[in-house]
Amino acid sequence: ESPKYRLVHAIHVNGLKVSGGAAVKILEREDLTNLRRLDLGESKLSATFWKKLRTLPSTTTLEYINFTALDEKSVAGVRGPHHLHALRELSFKAQTKYRSRDVLRSLIETELARSAPVFTVNGPLVEGLVEAMADEAVMPDLEALGVIGYVGQQVRQVLESDAARRVGHVNVAFNLWFYGFIESSDAKLDALILNRLEDWTEGVTAGPEHLDMSGISINHSLQEPSSLKLSREALARAVDLWNLPPSTKTMKFGKWYSKDLEERLALRGVAATR
Numbered sequence: 301e302s303p304k305y306r307l308v309h310a311i312h313v314n315g316l317k318v319s320g321g322a323a324v325k326i327l328e329r330e331d332l333t334n335l336r337r338l339d340l341g342e343s344k345l346s347a348t349f350w351k352k353l354r355t356l357p358s359t360t361t362l363e364y365i366n367f368t369a370l371d372e373k374s375v376a377g378v379r380g381p382h383h384l385h386a387l388r389e390l391s392f393k394a395q396t397k398y399r400s401r402d403v404l405r406s407l408i409e410t411e412l413a414r415s416a417p418v419f420t421v422n423g424p425l426v427e428g429l430v431e432a433m434a435d436e437a438v439m440p441d442l443e444a445l446g447v448i449g450y451v452g453q454q455v456r457q458v459l460e461s462d463a464a465r466r467v468g469h470v471n472v473a474f475n476l477w478f479y480g481f482i483e484s485s486d487a488k489l490d491a492l493i494l495n496r497l498e499d500w501t502e503g504v505t506a507g508p509e510h511l512d513m514s515g516i517s518i519n520h521s522l523q524e525p526s527s528l529k530l531s532r533e534a535l536a537r538a539v540d541l542w543n544l545p546p547s548t549k550t551m552k553f554g555k556w557y558s559k560d561l562e563e564r565l566a567l568r569g570v571a572a573t574r
Contacts, residue, residue, distance in 0.1 A: 347373055363386050498542065
């Protein structure tokens, strides 16, 4: 109820089960004028909610929407005109029970998805993504395509696809997560990273022009705590040996960028940026 509510830039309901009615009540606040990010978490929201989301005054400033639950019924509410003209990224991290390829294709064909310059999809749907985007009539006009796939084959499918080459910019940053280490905690981190990188690109004959790895991280929370931490040095050594997709000419590393990394990649004709 506070007038300071208008200062809120992000709403996250991740980990909560929120009904469509409750979510709409939040978004109907007239003084919610600076909202930029909306994370809908695992809430299964109705077609009615999505219709509201497309038309409420508070959503005109939204730049990022993340959701995990969408089925054949609720995707109907995503269709149609909208006023989310500030939208920059639509992120669909589907739960296993919402893995229908038809849902993904239906989502891609909506005006909302086609107006977001960045589209990010979770690994279980990557195969359907490549299949849907193989049709140029369906393929959105994207600035960047994000892939969150924990299996090398899933990431590789995207890197090998015509869709990735048409987009030209693919973000694979969050795929370097290690679950289920079998190596000891004193294993060389650069060797572990290199194995994972090679797993993605084995067999790739071309690939996107630009690879974005700026959000790269290591998470091995399912194992006992160890001293393994990502370092610029380990990443530089691994990338230096990586069998990169031949068409890749630029790579973005964010906070993991180093002059060492830039120099190593320059020798291979690849420009590294922060």
